[in-house]
Amino acid sequence: MSYTALNPRRISPHLGAEIRDIDITRPLSNSQVEELRRALGEFGVLFFREQRFDHDSQKRFGRYFGELDIHPNTPGPDGHPEILPIHADANSKVVAGERWHSDVSCHQEPPLGSVLHLHVTPPLGGDTLFASNYAAYEALSPRLKTYLEGLTALHAGERNYRRRNALNGIDDRGKVFPRAIHPVVIRHPISGRKALYVNRLFTYRINEVSEEESDAILGHLYAHIEKPDWQVRFQWQPQSVAFWDNRAVQHLAIWDYFPHVRRGSRVTIKGEALQTA
Ligand code: SIN
Helix, strand or coil: CCCCCEEEEEEECCCEEECCCCCCCCCCCHHHHHHHHHHHHHHHHEECCCCCCCCHHHHHHHHHCEECCCCCCCCCCCCCCCEEEEEEECCCCCCHHHHHHHHCCCCCCCCCEEEEEEEECCCCCCCEEEEEEEHHHHHCCHHHHHHHHHCCCECCCCHHHHHHHCCCCCCCCCCCCCEEECCCEEEEECCCCCCCCCCCCCEEEEEECCHHHHHHHHHHHHHHHHCCCHEECCCCCCCCEEEEEECEEEECCCCCCCCCCEEEEEEEEECCCCECC
């Protein structure tokens, strides 16, 4: 694909590009937005450096790509319900994204993408890993692809959010968390490519088979998706931004920097119901 308003540089064979020479904290032209949308489709995750977002400019950037979501468990700061605070320090018992996942895949219309900005990074560590759901699907054997055709899986927020709330001392009795059924293999709504769409954090079980079989198949698929062969690893600096497509990739935040501080904010862009491949 050719670009004139951007200069994306691929940083690994299957996913990920770094984009320099653009200030995404300022209003963008139509051609910049159009090329960013194309680049997200081509690379799955885009990385930027030295972007000094405040809440308003981060929300403006997200809104170029769709309506913003409000997180079902974690409220945003006053006046900014669409901002998801990301914070870890010496008192933390849990951090966001410690297991492989696609953000809020428990929504019936799961997010198109997420824009994460870190303001404070630890002296070492705190990287985020991204894996390509496309490449993982394409590497399955033809027999397994046939087996997965037409299967659906239950995704639910309950287990993850209640665990986090318990560790954070938050009383969530009476709270109801989203649940949704999605195809195990989706056809990406924009690229039309097939992608695996199950993840350890939110997927509970495959509906059409026994629990025992579902556990075995999901265990195999998770281990497969998480292979380093289709990953990229992002090393954050203060004021870095990652913008990812939650259908094309899944991610894992590595908490190897305790007791240091890592802080930032995320906006999440609404998506649509996913169709079977
Ligand atoms: C998340 O959005 O899951 C958090 C990712 C991160 O903190 O690197």
